[in-house]
Amino acid sequence: MPENATERRYGSGWDCDVGYQVQGDDCIHTEIPENAFATGKSYGSGWACRHGYREVGGACQAIPVPENAFLHASGYGWECERGYRQVHSACVLIEVPEHAFLTEEPSETGWRCERGFEPRNDRCVVIELPENAHLDRSGNAWRCDQSFQLANGQCVLGR
Structure with a gap:
C-alpha cells in the first residue's frame, strides 16, 4: 500500500487519502487552488470550487453578483432580490404602478393589477x-x- 493511502473497509485494495489521487501504484498530492477544497474523488481534478466561486482555467474565480442580487443556494449563479428584474448582468428596479402589486414573475412586468383594475400602457386603470x-x-x-x-x-x- 502506498504512502497517503488507506486500506478499503470492504473488499481488498486501498484508496488514496483526501487531497491525493491515484497515479499508477502511488498516491500523489493534488494541487488545490485558492478558494477550492479537496473532493476526495479519484477522478477529475480532485477538487471543486467553494460556494460562490466557479472553475475558470484551473482556478476558482468569484462569481460576480450585481447590486440588488444574491448568490443562488447552489453557488453557481445569482438571482435578483424581490422587486428587481434581471436585465443582462444587472438587477433593475421594477416600477410598480398605482393599484398594482409585485408578483413572483419578474420575467414579465413583475407586477399585476389589483382586483377591479386592468393593465393598460404600463398602468392599472379601473375596469x-x-x-x-x-x-x-x-x-x-x-x-x-x-x-x-x-x-x-x-x-x-x-x-
Whole structure:
C-alpha cells in the first residue's frame, strides 16, 4: 500500500487519502487552488470550487453578483432580490404602478393589477363594467352575467 493511502473497509485494495489521487501504484498530492477544497474523488481534478466561486482555467474565480442580487443556494449563479428584474448582468428596479402589486414573475412586468383594475400602457386603470356584467375570477377582466351575451361591448339578453 502506498504512502497517503488507506486500506478499503470492504473488499481488498486501498484508496488514496483526501487531497491525493491515484497515479499508477502511488498516491500523489493534488494541487488545490485558492478558494477550492479537496473532493476526495479519484477522478477529475480532485477538487471543486467553494460556494460562490466557479472553475475558470484551473482556478476558482468569484462569481460576480450585481447590486440588488444574491448568490443562488447552489453557488453557481445569482438571482435578483424581490422587486428587481434581471436585465443582462444587472438587477433593475421594477416600477410598480398605482393599484398594482409585485408578483413572483419578474420575467414579465413583475407586477399585476389589483382586483377591479386592468393593465393598460404600463398602468392599472379601473375596469368599467357594463350593465349586466361582473368581474371574472381573476378580477382583472369582466364577463357577462348568466343569460347575457356580449354584443358590441355590451351585455345583452341572450336567446
